[in-house]
Amino acid sequence: MPADPRTDGPSTGAGGPERLQKVLAAAGVASRRASEELMAAGRVAVNGRIVTEPGTRVDPTIDEVAVDGVAVQVDPGRRTVLLHKPTGVVSTMHDERGRPDLSRFTARFEERLFNVGRLDTDTSGLLLLTNDGDLAHVLAHPSFGVTKTYIALVSGAVRPQTLARLRNGIELEDGPIAADRVRVVPNGAASGATLVELTLHSGRNRIVRRMLDAVGHPVRELVRREFGPLKLGDLPVGGTRDLTAAEFGALAALARRDRPGR
Structure with missing residues (x-):
């Protein structure tokens, strides 16, 4: 440290x-x-x-x-990369079942990178790859409460009352959960479906899908757009890029804020 x-x-x-x-x-x-x-x-x-x-x-x-x-970032041995993970890729460096994994995205880097947290196989979006263990701990551990923002295409028309339920909290089989923020994206979906933007800091398994399913709106497509201070932006599916200096500074500030004794 x-x-x-x-x-x-x-x-x-x-x-x-x-x-x-x-x-x-x-x-x-x-x-x-x-x-x-x-x-x-x-x-x-x-x-x-x-x-x-x-x-x-x-x-x-x-x-x-x-x-x-x-x-x-002055340590040349540390690297953090932002990946736009495609659907159909498992969030592991090696899959024993032979499914597409993250190794295809890390092979070109000299450093041995690992993923920070995970995204479900059928979820796309922002995933971090790093060899910085301290940073990974801050970003992935639930106690630090780093927020993630998702865009979900769901079945049905989502009403204001449903958004209120998600904000106020609902009960799932593994305990209560509430969205930090949730809103309908205007004009974002065709008839019979709704685009919902949802932000939360929970890292529980398939939590966004389970929350929306519990209020009667099964997820058709799901993408993570933000992870803490980082944004996916226009990075193409399957693309990777190094963090900018500003993004590294924002992550470092987050790590210092949450470091014990600071």
Whole structure:
């Protein structure tokens, strides 16, 4: 885990300390000269402390570096990839039954990536692949309450009273559940069906399908559009991309917020 920013300064121990401006340049923040200017302006922090001295050394595998308050991914060994998982693909790196799995999407990456959580075989949408165990723990563990937003095509016309039931909570066989937010997407479906946008933080198995089935609107199609601060956007089905600097910063802020003792 990174050093505690309340008590620790930049790392100077074993593990490959490098000049901060070199680390920032390697991370794509700016050139070394421009990085020195950022530091001189008081815009760079290491483990929560502003660093202005250009000779400062940091360990990219341990120290937390931020520019203008936004965390920067400086560890070249860590990678997080956003995948638009297609339907028909199981959320595992190897399927003993020979079904299509996630290995086809990770083969081109040098790092050994694993999936954060899962999507049902018949559900498409945003799935994260990473080798960052700390980040995966924050995003996947139910105690952190990371929200996920889904778009569901359901049978029938969904009435306002049904939306209220989903917000207020319904009882399922494994306990009560309530949507954080739910709404009908206007003009989003043909006659006899409705598009519903539903946000919740539960990670229970097939929870969206079970919730909508319980209120009389079976799901025909389901896609996850958002996972915490991340959005699927226009990434094509089966496509992958690295996180942007802003997305990494948002995830790092989420991890710091939920880290015990912070």
